[in-house]
Amino acid sequence: MKHRFAIGALATSLLLAFAPAHAGQPANPAPAGKVSATVSAQESKKLLALADEYYDANARFQPVGATENGDARFDDQLGKAIFPAERAKQYARYRDYTRRLAAIDRNKLTHRDLINYDVLAFELKTLLSYEPFPTHLLPISQMDSMPVTLANYASGEASQPLTTVKQYRAYLSRLQQLPGWIDQAIANMREGVRTGVTQPKAIMVSALPQFQKLVSTVPEQSIFYTPVGKLPASFSAADKAALTRDYRAAVAKLQPALARLATYIEQDYIPACRTSTGLGDVPNGRAWYAASIADTTTTDLTPETIHATGLKEVARIQGEFAKLGPQLGYTGAPAGLPVWVSQQPRFFPFKTEDEVQAVYRQLNGVLDEKLPAMFTLLPKAKLDLRLEPELSRDTASDHYTSPASDGSRPGVFWSVVTDPAKYGSTGMTTLFLHEGKPGHHFHIALMQELGLPNFRKFGGNTAFTEGWALYAETLGREMKLFDDPAQYFGHLNDELLRATRLVVDTGMHAKGWTREQSIQYMKDTLGYDAVAKSETERYMAWPGQALAYKIGALKIQELRQRAQAALGDKFSLPAFHEQVLGDGTLPLSLLEAKIDRWIAARKG
Structure with a gap:
């Protein structure tokens, strides 16, 4: 998913999140009987009015971002986000919204309103964190203009x-x-x-x-x-x-x-x-990069910690490659496995588009049988499987589009088949778990059904959105969908790219790596060079953005392991998934606080 309402080309989140103003403070409503329903309703009304005003101001500031997110009200406007005077006015609005939000008594809010309050506080603080950095002086790149x-x-x-x-x-x-x-x-x-x-x-x-x-x-x-x-x-x-x-x-x-x-x-x-x-090489660049990390990952992780995490994940995945290679008939070095797989005709078995679609339809049916054991909270919207139209096949990749909020259009998993003979089979399972269900469809379709205010319905953050989709891929092992070594390879191969991003992005922006070092590391680590240049240059243009995927997935996995260890027999996987998804997209720090409260409540 692309990222909207940024202050400039380097502030790449739509609605940005950061360490909460009330970090560590339980987001619980006031005790029953202490606050009248009338007072609660008054505070709620003030909060939702402020949230709508905030969202509309963002949509006017970056109307193309609103268009991208399905809000057509400002489709005739271009916006002046790169104009210094308008930029200054927008930061003044953020400060005003922050002041007005602080005047609302959060102890008088309902559970749902508390979440809206804390997410809005997160977003405002992160938006203001970019004010010292002249993002408007970088209005174009190869990724964004x-x-x-x-x-x-x-x-x-x-x-x-x-x-x-x-x-x-x-x-x-x-x-x-x-x-x-x-x-x-x-x-x-x-x-x-x-x-x-x-x-x-x-x-x-x-x-x-x-x-x-x-x-x-x-x-x-x-x-x-x-x-x-x-x-x-x-x-x-x-x-x-x-x-x-x-x-x-x-x-x-x-x-x-x-x-x-x-x-x-x-x-x-x-x-x-x-x-x-x-980015560390421009004036105040290290602080700028730190703000980008806090924004895109919604955490307080340092570049050094993220870099070390990336190296650890790369080593883990390559260790799995070493075990997996012989099962596929490969006996070379682990780094050579992806190239070897790409040269094996048996992993490219398709002759027609319909043969590709038949695999996805079969997988969809299998998931319909298996997922109810893992999920009790399911979106009402259906998921359609469609082929990408010929007009856009050359520039598109397999992807998901959300359902219409009025129920008039289902969610859609689009498979892009330009040449069936070149459509590899090994990555199909992990791709569908990510882009289809229980990945983007279970999260994004559900977001349309939760009755959220516009700033959350049309907003979000990449760390949660892509983190959930990557976590959803890992469920393939529990459903025995990766018992086929070829499908497990496809899953690991995708994971390796996301892990490599952690190393390369922090390497370039915090550790002084050159573009050439990054390209070479990607070639050596991934075993192929098809994306090394374009991916490296993407990270150069969008510092920190690519960190969100793996950081989000690792956090959700960590929270699940924490809950399983703490709850033992009381742990319920469907209940855990409901906790993760049930209140919509959250910054990871708010999600972590929510899961910790849930663990404490279930322990009793």
Whole structure:
């Protein structure tokens, strides 16, 4: 899942979490009878009104993020998050919300409201933790930029739909605002060059072709003109004529700005970019990276601890490879196992798309039988299995999309089969456990059904979301789905990438590793180099973001082990899963406090 409402390109969480204002303090309602229902309702009303105001302010500040999360109210706005004056106003709003939240008496709140209170406190404190760092001076990278995001919307197949005249007008409005955004981005990058806050040169070299491809000589050849070629037949002749005219005019004004951006990046910015790799090399960079870690992992873990955890996990998984290789017929070094598997025809058995889908349908049926023994809290929404449309297969990967909150659309697991003969079978089980059920579907579909306020319904954090999905993969062993060595290899192979991320990200941003060191470590550790460069450069552009996956999964596993050890025969796996999922997405520190209270209550 992508991350929204960030202050800038490096603040990559949608709704950010951190050490709570009331860390270690039990989030329990006041004793029964001590607080009247009227007083509780008044405090609840104030809290929910503040939460809605906070969410709407974030959505206006980063309206494209709101679009990505399914909130279409601001689809005609681009936002001014990179404009210094608007950025300052937003931080002032966060301080005001923090003050107003503190004025609400949390001892007079219900259990559900207490959780909303503490999550909102987490998010506000982390958002404010970024104020010392000039994230707006890094407005673009190869991973993230407004022009490329809007270009991806032009097909109407992405997060911003293009099926009605109103939607066409909303996207047009964004195109009309983009030249102003581009000029501010250039001004910000110039200031970054002056103050020593630039992107690493290597990732901007990788990014440059993206921006050059957006430049065209005539509007009709621009990707931003694509919607005109797809005007629905149901539109009136007058609407078609007006939209064609207005899109042509908007794109004609946009093209010089896109050309300015591409030229500036190539001729001015790249030559001035830093040759170093990690965020620690920019002014105040170590503190900046520490804030990013606290944000993305929702913990107080240090880079040193995370790095050591990554090395330990890599060694554990490679130890499993050593035992698994002979079961598959491989006798070489553990690091060579992934490449060897990729060369074995028996692990690529498919001839048609339907054969791929048949495996997933069979697995879905098996899980329908096995999961009720592990879960009593299940989403009402169904999970559909569909093939990715041909239009987007070349750029998509297997993924999950959430159901509609009104029940009109199910959750969907999309399998991307560009060539059945190249679709490997070994990773299918672990992939479906992650993207389908009990991974993203059991978590995200349930979020739509919990009656949460918008800031939580449309928000969240990667550490919990991806941590839960990675934890869900591990349940395959208990369900005996990994008794097939090939499927267990697929699970371990995916785990190894996530463990490697812990080593590489902290290596570059806290320990002085170069880009080349990172690429080489990934090649040596993963046994293949297909993703070493792109993954390394991803971590350079988004410091700390890739840490969230494994850190989240390890925390959930740790909490389960703690509960099992403390409760013994009183431990119930379905009850544990209900505790993890039942209150929606939480920062890991709040989740840990919740599980500890649950353990204490069950021990009696």
